[in-house]
Amino acid sequence: xxxxxxxxxxxxxxxxxVGGLSVLKHIRDALPLEALLxxxxxxxxxxxxxxxxxxxxxxxxxxxxxxxxxxxxxxxACNTATAAAVAGLREHYTIPVIGMEPAVKPAVxxxxxxxxxxxxxxxxxxSAQFAALLDTYGNGVxxxxxxxxxxxxxxxxxxxxxxxxxxLVRRYVEPLLARAADTIVLGCTHxxxxxxxxxxxxxxxxxxxxxxxxxxxxxxxxxxDANLLxxxxxxxxxxxxxxxxxxxxxxxRLWGAPVSVSHLSE
Numbered sequence: 515x516x517x518x519x520x521x522x523x524x525x526x527x528x529x530x531x532v533g534g535l536s537v538l539k540h541i542r543d544a545l546p547l548e549a550l551l552x553x554x555x556x557x558x559x560x561x562x563x564x565x566x567x568x569x570x571x572x573x574x575x576x577x578x579x580x581x582x583x584x585x586x587x588x589x590x591a592c593n594t595a596t597a598a599a600v601a602g603l604r605e606h607y608t609i610p611v612i613g614m615e616p617a618v619k620p621a622v623x624x625x626x627x628x629x630x631x632x633x634x635x636x637x638x639x640x641s642a643q644f645a646a647l648l649d650t651y652g653n654g655v656x657x658x659x660x661x662x663x664x665x666x667x668x669x670x671x672x673x674x675x676x677x678x679x680x681x682l683v684r685r686y687v688e689p690l691l692a693r694a695a696d697t698i699v700l701g702c703t704h705x706x707x708x709x710x711x712x713x714x715x716x717x718x719x720x721x722x723x724x725x726x727x728x729x730x731x732x733x734x735x736x737x738x739d740a741n742l743l744x745x746x747x748x749x750x751x752x753x754x755x756x757x758x759x760x761x762x763x764x765x766x767r768l769w770g771a772p773v774s775v776s777h778l779s780e
Contacts, residue, residue, distance in 0.1 A: 528589075536726050537730070549748020617728070618699060629693055630695060631693070674708060706726065
């Protein structure tokens with residue numbers, strides 16, 4: 515799989531928008547010497563309301579761009595895109611392709627009430643991948659799902675603590691608490707940026723779980739197995755298919771450092 519690849523090539527990461535930056539942070543923490551490329555498909559966000567065919571087409575465009583930039587591995591930092599497109603990407607490319615899945619397994623392991631809540635997009639909740647997760651790990655517990663319309667858009671705008679964001683979080687967390695959920699899975703990579711509001715609404719007795727760290731560990735393992743770990747270090751580059759000025763403002767806030775964002779006209 516890694517034959518002929520230079521370990522100093524970058525890792526490519528994409529999402530429907532800026533949410534995958536939550537995964538990119540975990541990757542940077544786990545792999546400080548890797549050069550990272552990030553594509554935000556903000557012109558086409560959210561993916562949750564799109565058909566699987568539309569999502570697969572977008573995923574191929576973004577992956578092709580990242581491979582064209584020299585990516586030695588692709589991380590699909592989006593639960594909805596993983597469900598719709600990761601199998602096709604793995605068939606198409608010979609480099610490692612790492613995807614996401616809602617953290618149902620670890621949530622089932624830590625729940626005390628036997629009720630796990632899942633916040634996610636419609637596309638994720640309706641996917642065959644999510645159904646398979648429930649079949650595999652959901653036995654013996656009650657899994658309560660909640661589609662969260664509008665939360666992705668809040669993060670895309672950088673609205674992380676506005677009244678609208680708080681009202682959306684309350685609207686979606688309250689039904690989970692009413693069903694006695696003591697563990698809530700963040701089933702979209704945008705949602706960790708609203709984690710503080712979610713924790714405030716859920717209360718101290720509720721565990722909040724996301725999968726960014728697990729994805730970073732999986733990427734590290736795949737690169738190690740393929741002898742593709744970088745030894746030199748490389749920084750980050752960012753692209754967006756949306757408005758560059760808005761993206762630069764939001765990415766700087768979410769990433770927590772000054773960055774430049776280029777436009778991807780795909």
